[in-house]
Amino acid sequence: xxxxxxxxxxxxxxxxxxxxxxxxxxxxxxxxxxxxxxxxxxxxxxxxxxxxxxxxxxxxxxxxxxxxxxxxxxxxxxxxxxxxxxxxxxxxxxxxxxxxxxxxxxxxxxxxxxxxxxxxxxxxxxxxxxxxxxxxxxxxxxxxxxxxxxxxxxxxxxxxxxxxxxxxxxxxxxxxxxxxxxxxxxxxxxxxxxxxxxxxxxxxxxxxxxxxxxxxxxxxxxxxxxxxxxxxxxxxxxxxxxxxxxxxxxxxxxxxxxxxxxxxxxxxxxxxxxxxxxxxxxxxxxxxxxxxxxxxxxxxxxxxxxxxxxxxxxxxxxxxxxxxxxxxxxxxxxxxxxxxxxxxxxxxxxxxxxxxx
Amino acid sequence: xxxxxxxxxxxxxxxxxxxxxxxxxxxxxxxxxxxxxxxxxxxxxxxxxxxxxxxxxxxxxxxxxxxxxxxxxxxxxxxxxxxxxxxxxxxxxxxxxxxxxxxxxxxxxxxxxxxxxxxxxxxxxxxxxxxxxxxxxxxxxxxxxxxxxxxxxxxxxxxxxxxxxxxxxxxxxxxxxxxxxxxxxxxxxxxxxxxxxxxxxxxxxxxxxxxxxxxxxxxxxxxxxxxxxxxxxxxxxxxxxxxxxxxxxxxxxxxxxxxxxxxxxxxxxxxxxxxxxxxxxxxxxxxxxxxxxxxxxxxxxxxxxxxxxxxxxxxxxxxxxxxxxxxxxxxxxxxx
Numbered sequence: 140x141x142x143x144x145x146x147x148x149x150x151x152x153x154x155x156x157x158x159x160x161x162x163x164x165x166x167x168x169x170x171x172x173x174x175x176x177x178x179x180x181x182x183x184x185x186x187x188x189x190x191x192x193x194x195x196x197x198x199x200x201x202x203x204x205x206x207x208x209x210x211x212x213x214x215x216x217x218x219x220x221x222x223x224x225x226x227x228x229x230x231x232x233x234x235x236x237x238x239x240x241x242x243x244x245x246x247x248x249x250x251x252x253x254x255x256x257x258x259x260x261x262x263x264x265x266x267x268x269x270x271x272x273x274x275x276x277x278x279x280x281x282x283x284x285x286x287x288x289x290x291x292x293x294x295x296x297x298x299x300x301x302x303x304x305x306x307x308x309x310x311x312x313x314x315x316x317x318x319x320x321x322x323x324x325x326x327x328x329x330x331x332x333x334x335x336x337x338x339x340x341x342x343x344x345x346x347x348x349x350x351x352x353x354x355x356x357x358x359x360x361x362x363x364x365x366x367x368x369x370x371x372x373x374x375x376x377x378x379x380x381x382x383x384x385x386x387x388x389x390x391x392x393x394x395x396x397x398x399x400x401x402x403x404x405x406x407x408x409x410x411x412x413x414x415x416x417x418x419x420x421x422x423x424x425x426x427x428x429x430x431x432x433x434x435x436x437x438x439x440x441x442x443x444x445x446x447x448x449x450x451x452x453x454x455x456x457x458x459x460x461x462x463x464x465x466x467x468x469x470x471x472x473x474x475x476x477x478x479x480x481x482x483x484x485x486x487x488x489x490x491x492x493x494x495x496x
Numbered sequence: 497x498x499x500x501x502x503x504x505x506x507x508x509x510x511x512x513x514x515x516x517x518x519x520x521x522x523x524x525x526x527x528x529x530x531x532x533x534x535x536x537x538x539x540x541x542x543x544x545x546x547x548x549x550x551x552x553x554x555x556x557x558x559x560x561x562x563x564x565x566x567x568x569x570x571x572x573x574x575x576x577x578x579x580x581x582x583x584x585x586x587x588x589x590x591x592x593x594x595x596x597x598x599x600x601x602x603x604x605x606x607x608x609x610x611x612x613x614x615x616x617x618x619x620x621x622x623x624x625x626x627x628x629x630x631x632x633x634x635x636x637x638x639x640x641x642x643x644x645x646x647x648x649x650x651x652x653x654x655x656x657x658x659x660x661x662x663x664x665x666x667x668x669x670x671x672x673x674x675x676x677x678x679x680x681x682x683x684x685x686x687x688x689x690x691x692x693x694x695x696x697x698x699x700x701x702x703x704x705x706x707x708x709x710x711x712x713x714x715x716x717x718x719x720x721x722x723x724x725x726x727x728x729x730x731x732x733x734x735x736x737x738x739x740x741x742x743x744x745x746x747x748x749x750x751x752x753x754x755x756x757x758x759x760x761x762x763x764x765x766x767x768x769x770x771x772x773x774x775x776x777x778x779x780x781x782x783x784x785x786x787x788x789x790x791x792x793x794x795x796x797x798x799x800x801x802x803x804x805x806x807x808x809x810x811x812x813x814x815x816x817x818x819x820x821x822x823x824x825x826x827x828x829x830x831x832x
Contacts, residue, residue, distance in 0.1 A: 203689040204660070313777065314542075343541040343716060344760045345778075348771035355771075370689045373719075377771045414694035416719035418746055418758065426694045 159191040159227075160364045161215065161332055166190075166224035166234070168210050184210040186388050187224070189463060189473065192332065195358055197365045199375035199396060201411065202385030208368045210388075212334040215366075216252045217245045228332065248278045248328025255337040257317035261309040261324075267294070268305040271324045278328050293323040296360070297353055315346030319353065326357060332364045333357075339374050351378050372415045376400060384408045387445040390463060394472030404469040404479045407446045428486065444477070452482045503531040504572035506678050506710040507553060512568065514548050517560030520782025523548050523734045525808075526566070530678065535704055535711035537721030537742065539757070540731030543778055546714050549731070550680050553579065553712075554597055555587045570594060571677065592623055596671030600683040602663035606655040612666045613639070613651025616673055623674050638669040643699055661692035665699070672703060679703070682714040697724050718757055722746055727814070730754050733779045733789035736808075740815030750817040753790045788819070796821060 168185040185207040192198050200208045213219045215226055217233060226234035228250065236244055251274070254260035261270055271290045275281060281289060291301040297319040309317055318338060325333055335354065339347040355378045358365050369375045375382060376396060383393040384407065392405040403409040410429040431438075431451050438448040443458040450457065456477045463473040468480035476482065507530040514523040523545035530536050540546040551557050553568050568579040570590060577590060591597075599605060607615060616638065617631040626634060632651070639647030642665040655663060664684060671679055681700060685693040701724055704711050713725055721728050721742060728745050730738040730753065738751040749755045759772035776793040779785060788794070791801040800820050808818045 203691065344757065345541060345774040348760050348773045352771050352773065372690065410691055414690045416690075416693070416697070416717065416723050418719050418722045426691070427698070 157193050157195075160194050160229055161190070161192040161366075162225075162227040163188055163190040163211070163215070164225050164227070166211070166214060166226060167222045168207075168214050168219055169222045170219075183222075184388055185214070187462075188390050190383055190390065190393070192364045192366055194331065194362050194364050196381070197354065197358055197367060197379045199379035199382040200366060200368045200385060201370060201372060201375065201382060203370070205387075206385040207388040208385050209336055211385075212252055212336055212366070212368060215332075215334060216250050217241050218252075246277050246279070248274050248280070249330055250332045250334065251325035251328065251330040253321050253325045253333065253335040253338055256341055257314075257321045258309060261317065261321065263309055266306050266308055267299075267312070267320050267323075268301070270309075270320060271327050274324060274328045280328060289327055290323075293327045294320075296326060296357065297323045298349075299323065313346075314342055315349060318342060318346070318350050322350070322353065322357070326361060326363075329361065330363065332366070334366045334368070336368045337370065338367060340369065340371060347374060348377070354378065372400060372411065373417075384411065389445050389460075389475060390473070391446060391475045392472065393463075394469070398469070398472065402469065402480075404466060404472055404474040405446075405476045406450050406452065406482055409483075410449075444475075446476075452478060452485045454478075503533060505569070506530045506532050506534070506571065507712070508567070508569045509549070509553070510567045510569075512549065512552065512566035513564040514545070514552055514557065515562060515564050516548070516558070516781055518782075521564070521734065522561075522781040523552075526731075526734075526736055528729055528736060528739065530710045530712060532677070532710055533704065533708050534727065535701075535713065535725045537725035537728045538712060538714045538731060539716065539718055539721055539728060541716055541778055543781065544731040545734040545781075546731045547682055550597075550682055550712060550714050554591060554595060554680065555579065555582065592619060592671075592676070593674045594676050595678045595680060596674070596676040597680040597682065598664065598667045598671050598684040600686050602660065602667045603655055605667060606663065608655050611652050611654055612658065612663075613653075616666070616670050619670060620673055634673075635669075638673055639666070642666075642669045642672075642703075643695070644669075661688055661696065664688065664692075664696055668696075668699065668703070672707060672709070675707065676709070678710045678712065680712045680714065683716070684713075685720065686715065686717070693720075700724065718746065730757070733783075733785075734781070735789060735818060736816075737790065737818045738816065740811070740813070744813070744815060750811060750815065751790075751819045752794045752796050752821075756793075 166185060166188040167183065169183045188211060202208050210219065214221055214234065217236065221234040225232045233244055268290055271293055272286055275286045275289060294301040294304065299316065299319055304312065304316065312320065339350050342350060351374060354365055354367065357363055367375060367379060379396045381394060382396040382399050383390050384405065386407050392399060392403065392408045399408060400412050403412055406429060409424060410426060413424045413429055414426045429451055430449065438453055444460050447453040447457040461475050461477045463475040466472065466474050466479040510527045512523060512526040513521060516522045526549055538546045538550065548557065548561065552563055563580045566580065570577045570579055577586060579590065606612060613635050616635045620626045620631040620634055636647045636651055639650050644650045644662060644665050658666065685696050688696065697720065700711060703709055713721060715721060725742050728739065728742045729736050730751065732753045738745060738749065738754045745754060746758065749758055756774045760774060774793060779789055787802040787804060788806040791797040806818050806820055808816050810816055
């Protein structure tokens with residue numbers, strides 16, 4: 140598996156793009172100590188991830204539980220050290236920071252992580268004002284009065300009235316308000332990159348779009364680079380510019396969100412979009428067309444492509460993990476599939492199925 | 497759905513009122529019917545009273561919660577049982593045997609120290625009087641029916657060894673093991689990723705067909721209902737604000753709240769689009785509002801909406817709406 144950097148040709152016609160703020164190359168993370176030489180061992184949570192995020196851009200990350208989404212976030216904020224690869228933030232490799240340097244980077248608050256469940260990630264004993272001020276205290280930024288102003292400004296930015304909610308505690312707020320407090324806390328240090336781990340999955344539809352619109356506004360007003368981890372494609376479709384699809388620790392497809400969701404080049408992405416429930420019942424592939432036909436011999440565990448065991452069109456070549464590559468049929472995208480796009484044709488002939496009972 | 501008119505009733509709820517701790521009224525004036533073999537979606541945001549309503553039908557209201565008024569009748573004719581105020585012995589004959597249920601977090605409904613097969617077999621022995629060997633065989637059959645691979649192997653596994661989707665299949669197997677008339681699925685797919693969610697929904701649709709089950713699907717996601725239910729009930733602030741055949745309600749919503757929900761739901765096309773927001777917050781449980789409970793957030797509200805209770809209007813063709821306006825006058829009016 141090469142760790143060389145693959146440049147995406149997609150922005151060729153788009154507005155001149157700034158240099159990536161975050162550049163992840165060949166990143167692998169393992170939670171168990173590697174055994175035997177360079178092998179990553181059984182604890183490999185992320186393998187050979189390539190990702191770029193530019194200022195003012197929202198990148199979505201989708202994938203099932205355990206596919207490495209949160210691991211990427213944890214590695215980027217410095218909560219876990221990479222086993223291989225580099226994490227360049229504004230030109231510096233932050234994956235190689237150790238000890239004091241790593242702590243200093245984390246405390247600087249340039250990269251912030253918003254956790255999934257605000258009720259469990261916010262200290263219940265602190266008031267909203269204290270919660271939002273805490274990262275500033277830790278970073279040692281600003282004077283006392285400036286911190287106070289920054290707290291008020293941050294709460295204003297997320298649409299909360301500092302006077303009204305500043306003295307309340309998390310349990311005295313609604314779910315949507317709590318999530319906005321988490322955001323205010325994250326942006327208090329004026330980060331350049333914001334990682335949001337499932338920011339809306341605990342929220343109702345009314346609050347969901349409120350928080351998403353807020354993220355959309357913040358990236359413009361603060362020139363933030365935002366990475367949103369989600370398992371709900373529809374919430375991402377609304378605001379993300381690009382999307383990366385994770386499966387079993389690998390990024391199997393990435394590109395502009397509309398292209399990826401409307402014309403998936405990887406069979407797993409196709410299964411995802413076909414499975415997403417939708418109010419409009421348009422003509423599209425059904426999920427059961429994208430599963431191996433009944434009676435297909437089971438694919439050997441851990442052999443080759445990570446998706447082969449669930450792929451409807453896996454064949455001999457899939458015994459080797461394909462590297463993410465730009466495919467001519469789907470410009471501007473990186474796809475890790477030997478049969479990117481072309482698998483569709485084989486799908487129709489191989490086994491037409493009916494909706495199973 | 498006119499043919500369903502002839503089918504006997506599986507569950508009939510009339511004028512149900514539920515209060516929670518401190519006597520706050522959380523559900524009021526809820527009436528609906530589920531007929532045999534029908535699938536009904538109950539949609540609402542958290543706090544809308546949808547979970548309380550289905551918990552009342554299971555006799556599982558949280559501490560302090562009680563049914564103040566109304567009737568919940570399971571079955572039709574000689575089989576009919578009144579569930580409001582039912583005794584423990586009545587519930588023993590109803591829960592599991594006549595109503596099955598699956599919930600959002602399957603792991604918390606299973607005993608972590610017993611194998612999943614043991615837990616289903618136990619129910620078959622207690623409720624159906626099967627012998628150990630028969631119960632084992634039937635359990636493996638049921639596991640196969642809900643789509644678990646290697647059902648005989650799964651029998652001997654503990655809950656922690658199974659994924660969320662597999663656990664939900666185990667719970668569904670337990671829920672249908674005694675051939676109930678009604679299956680209640682309360683946010684049963686919410687915690688699962690989209691691929692597994694689609695599989696579980698397909699499984700529920702299939703079981704409905706093979707077992708003649710009636711299905712009450714409780715969810716906050718309109719899109720889930722759109723794909724799996726014939727009829728839809730939209731709840732807001734403890735009341736049903738609109739009901740009718742799913743395609744008609746979603747195709748031409750009559751109540752402003754349903755319209756607002758459609759605006760924020762997944763419409764099916766991808767790519768960048770406007771993310772609508774319903775302004776304001778839903779009313780808290782027990783909050784006293786003299787008029788329509790949605791009026792404070794409604795762009796179409798007029799004086800009549802705020803003064804007195806808004807009755808349910810029968811729109812014909814099985815549709816109802818709790819609104820003073822009709823869709824024609826909604827179309828004319830410009831939202832404030």
